Amino acid sequence: MTALLQLFISGVLLGGIYALAAFGLALIFGVCNILNLAHGEFLMLGALVCFLLGDSLGVDPFAALLVLMPLFFGLGVLFERGLLRSVVEKTGHEQLTASVLVTLGLSLCIEDVARVLWGGEEKGLYYSLPPIILGQGSIVISSVRLLALGCIVGITLLVHQCLTRTYFGKALRAVTQNRRGALLVGINTAHVSLLACGLGTMLAAMAGVFYLLLYSINPSIGLPLTLRYLCIIVLGGLGSLFGSLVGGVILGLTEVFTGYLLNPHWQETVAFLMLVVVLLVRPQGLFGRAQP
Amino acid sequence: MVGTCTAHWTLVTRGMAFIVGFLLLLGVGMGSAAEAPSEILIGATLPLSGRFTPMAGTFDRLCQSWAKLVNSRGGLYVKAYDKKLPVKFIIYDDKSEPAESAKFYERLVTVDKVHLLLGPFSSHITKAAVTVADKYKIPMVMAEANDATIFEQRYKYSVNQVDLADTESYGYLDLLHTEGQVKSIGFIAEDTLHSTGALRGGAKKARELGLKVVAEEIAPPDTKDFTAILLKLKQADPDVVYVEAFPGFEIPFMKQAYELGLKPREFFNGHIVDAVLKTLGPRAEGLTGVVYWAPGLPYSGADEFAAVLKDAGVDWARQMESSIHFQSFQVIQQAIEQAGSLDPEVLNKALHEATFRTLSGDIVHSEAGLGNTRSYPVQVQGGALKLIGPKELAVAPHMYPSVK
Numbered sequence: 001m002t003a004l005l006q007l008f009i010s011g012v013l014l015g016g017i018y019a020l021a022a023f024g025l026a027l028i029f030g031v032c033n034i035l036n037l038a039h040g041e042f043l044m045l046g047a048l049v050c051f052l053l054g055d056s057l058g059v060d061p062f063a064a065l066l067v068l069m070p071l072f073f074g075l076g077v078l079f080e081r082g083l084l085r086s087v088v089e090k091t092g093h094e095q096l097t098a099s100v101l102v103t104l105g106l107s108l109c110i111e112d113v114a115r116v117l118w119g120g121e122e123k124g125l126y127y128s129l130p131p132i133i134l135g136q137g138s139i140v141i142s143s144v145r146l147l148a149l150g151c152i153v154g155i156t157l158l159v160h161q162c163l164t165r166t167y168f169g170k171a172l173r174a175v176t177q178n179r180r181g182a183l184l185v186g187i188n189t190a191h192v193s194l195l196a197c198g199l200g201t202m203l204a205a206m207a208g209v210f211y212l213l214l215y216s217i218n219p220s221i222g223l224p225l226t227l228r229y230l231c232i233i234v235l236g237g238l239g240s241l242f243g244s245l246v247g248g249v250i251l252g253l254t255e256v257f258t259g260y261l262l263n264p265h266w267q268e269t270v271a272f273l274m275l276v277v278v279l280l281v282r283p284q285g286l287f288g289r290a291q292p
Numbered sequence: 293m294v295g296t297c298t299a300h301w302t303l304v305t306r307g308m309a310f311i312v313g314f315l316l317l318l319g320v321g322m323g324s325a326a327e328a329p330s331e332i333l334i335g336a337t338l339p340l341s342g343r344f345t346p347m348a349g350t351f352d353r354l355c356q357s358w359a360k361l362v363n364s365r366g367g368l369y370v371k372a373y374d375k376k377l378p379v380k381f382i383i384y385d386d387k388s389e390p391a392e393s394a395k396f397y398e399r400l401v402t403v404d405k406v407h408l409l410l411g412p413f414s415s416h417i418t419k420a421a422v423t424v425a426d427k428y429k430i431p432m433v434m435a436e437a438n439d440a441t442i443f444e445q446r447y448k449y450s451v452n453q454v455d456l457a458d459t460e461s462y463g464y465l466d467l468l469h470t471e472g473q474v475k476s477i478g479f480i481a482e483d484t485l486h487s488t489g490a491l492r493g494g495a496k497k498a499r500e501l502g503l504k505v506v507a508e509e510i511a512p513p514d515t516k517d518f519t520a521i522l523l524k525l526k527q528a529d530p531d532v533v534y535v536e537a538f539p540g541f542e543i544p545f546m547k548q549a550y551e552l553g554l555k556p557r558e559f560f561n562g563h564i565v566d567a568v569l570k571t572l573g574p575r576a577e578g579l580t581g582v583v584y585w586a587p588g589l590p591y592s593g594a595d596e597f598a599a600v601l602k603d604a605g606v607d608w609a610r611q612m613e614s615s616i617h618f619q620s621f622q623v624i625q626q627a628i629e630q631a632g633s634l635d636p637e638v639l640n641k642a643l644h645e646a647t648f649r650t651l652s653g654d655i656v657h658s659e660a661g662l663g664n665t666r667s668y669p670v671q672v673q674g675g676a677l678k679l680i681g682p683k684e685l686a687v688a689p690h691m692y693p694s695v696k
Contacts, residue, residue: 003527006519010517119349120341121610122539124567126571126575131552140551144551214547260523264515
C-alpha cells in the first residue's frame with residue numbers, strides 16, 4: 001500500500017513537471033493554431049542558460065528564473081514576429097506544412113548552435129534538499145520535486161488569474177475559441193499572438209529550469225520532449241490549458257505505475273496506448289471542444 | 293686472335309651483365325619508389341553529431357593530434373619502403389548511426405583507398421561497421437567496442453583493445469570479494485549493447501564470488517524517471533548499487549536515488565566522468581567506478597597521451613574513452629612498424645600475432661580479435677579519482693562503506 005502511495009506521489013510530481021512545458025505548447029497552439037516543434041528546444045535553452053548561470057556565476061536556479069522569464073518572453077516575441085507571423089496568416093494545409101517546416105527547422109538550428117557553442121556533453125547542476133520522510137521512512141517525498149510542483153502550481157494559478165481576470169487573458173481566450181470572431185469584435189489578434197508566444201516560450205524555459213534540477217540536459221533532448229508534450233496536449237484536448245495540466249499528471253502516473261507493475265520498457269507503450277484509447281472514445285481529447 | 297676475341301666477348305658479356313644488373317637495380321628501385329605511397333591513410337567514422345557526441349565528439353581532434361605528433365617525427369617507418377611515411381586520417385561523421393557508419397567505411401575502402409581502418413565509437417556502431425573490414429579484407433583496429441556479440445561472429449580482419457564488456461566489473465567485484473565486507477549487490481543498466489553486456493557478466497561474476505544479486509534491472513536509455521526502479525531497489529536493500537550506463541542515464545538515476553532516500557553502503561557508476569561528478573557535487577565523494585586508464589599506471593605512452601590530449605584540447609576526465617582511442621593509435625603504430633608493410637594481409641597478421649605495449653598494459657589479440665585490457669576500479673576521494681585496485685597498482689585504499 002505504501003509503495004502504491006509512493007508511486008502516486010511521484011507520478012503526480014512528475015506530471016506537474018510535464019504539465020508546465022505542455023501548458024506553453026497548448027497556449028501557442030490554442031492562440032496561433034501552430035504546433036511549435038521547437039518548444040522542447042526552448043526548454044533546453046532555458047535549462048542551458050540556467051546551467052551556465054549556476055555553473056559560472058553560482059546563481060541559484062530559482063533566482064535564475066528572474067533572468068530567464070523576461071529573456072525568454074522577449075525571445076518568444078521575436079520568434080513570433082520573425083518566423084511565426086507569416087505562418088499564422090496562412091490557412092489550412094498550407095499553414096500546417098509551413099508551421100511544421102519552420103518550427104522543425106528552428107529546432108534543428110537551435111540544437112546545432114547549442115552543440116557548437118556549449119558542447120554536446122551531458123550537463124547537470126548540483127542542487128540538493130533533504131527529502132521529506134513520512135511513515136517511519138516508508139514514504140519519501142523528493143523536496144526538489146515538491147518545490148518544483150509548488151512553483152508550477154503557483155505559476156498555473158497566476159496564469160489562470162491572468163486568463164480570467166485581465167483584458168489580455170480574456171482576449172487570449174477569445175482568440176483561442178474563435179480567431180475570426182475575436183478579430184470582428186475588435187481584438188488585436190496579432191498582438192495577442194505575439195504575447196501568447198512570449199508567454200508560451202517563457203513557460204518552456206521555466207520548465208527547463210525544473211528539468212535541469214531533476215535530470216540532466218544535452219542539446220538533443222528538445223525534439224523528443226516536444227513529442228511527449230504534444231501527446232499531453234492531445235490527451236488533454238488541443239487548445240485546453242486545464243487539459244494540458246490533467247494530461248501531464250495522467251502521463252506521469254501512467255509512466256510511474258507501468259514502470260513498477262510491468263517494466264520500464266513498457267512506459268511509453270502504455271502511455272501511447274492510453275492516448276489512442278482516449279482519442280477513440282473522445283477524439284477531441286479529455287477537455288477539448290468537439291468540432292461542430 | 294682467339295685470345296683477343298675471347299677477351300673482347302668477356303668484356304662485352306661483363307659490360308652487358310653490368311648494364312642488365314644496373315637496369316635491374318634501377319628497376320627495383322624505381323619500382324619501390326612507384327609503389328611507396330606518399331602517406332599512410334587511416335579511415336574512420338566518429339559520432340561528430342548524434343547521441344554519442346558527448347562521449348566521443350572530439351575524438352577527430354585526438355586523431356589529428358596523434359597524426360601531428362607522429363608526423364613531427366617524420367611519420368611511421370615502413371620497412372618495405374625503407375622510409376618513414378606520414379600518417380593521414382580521413383574521418384566522416386557517422387551521426388551516431390550504425391548504418392551511416394557502415395556506409396562511410398565502404399567509401400573509405402572503395403573510394404578513399406585507405407590502408408587501415410580505425411573503428412567507430414561504441415559496440416552499437418561497430419557491430420555494423422566491422423562487417424566492412426571482413427568484406428574487403430582491410431584490417432580494422434576497433435576502439436571502444438567490446439560487446440560479446442561482435443566477437444561471436446569471429447571476424448578475421450578486426451581487433452580491439454579492451455576485454456569484453458561482460459568483464460568490465462571484474463576488477464571491482466574481485467576487490468569486493470577480497471575485502472569480504474559486501475554481501476549483496478543490485479544491478480541496473482541502460483538497454484544498450486555495452487551496458488547490458490556489463491550487467492550480464494557482472495551479475496554472473498558476482499554470483500560466482502558468493503555475492504547475493506538482489507536486482508538486475510534494465511531500462512531504456514532515455515528513461516528519466518526512476519521511481520519504480522528505485523522503489524524496487526529500496527525493497528531489495530543491497531549493499532552496493534551498481535549502475536552501468538552513460539551519463540544521460542546515470543545522472544538522473546543518481547539524483548533521484550538521493551531524492552528518494554535510497555541508501556546502499558556504496559554506489560558504483562560505470563561511466564564516472566566529469567559531468568557525473570560535477571552534477572552530484574559533494575555527494576560524488578566515495579562513488580566508485582572503473583576506468584581503462586588512470587594517471588599513475590606504470591605502462592607505456594602516458595606522456596604521449598598527455599601531449600595528444602593537450603594538443604587536441606580533450607579532457608580525459610570528461611571523455612575517458614579517449615584512453616582506449618589512444619591505445620588504438622599505439623596498436624596501429626606498432627602493427628605497421630612490426631609488419632614493415634602496408635599490405636593488408638601482412639598488417640592483419642601482425643595485428644593478430646604481435647604483443648602491443650600500450651598505456652593500459654600489454655595487449656595480445658585473440659583469434660577472434662579480442663583484446664585483453666581490463667578495467668581498473670577507482671573511487672572518488674577528496675574530489676579526485678583514485679585507483680583502488682588491483683592491490684599492486686592501487687594508490688589509495690578502498691573506502692567502504694562510502695555512502696554517508
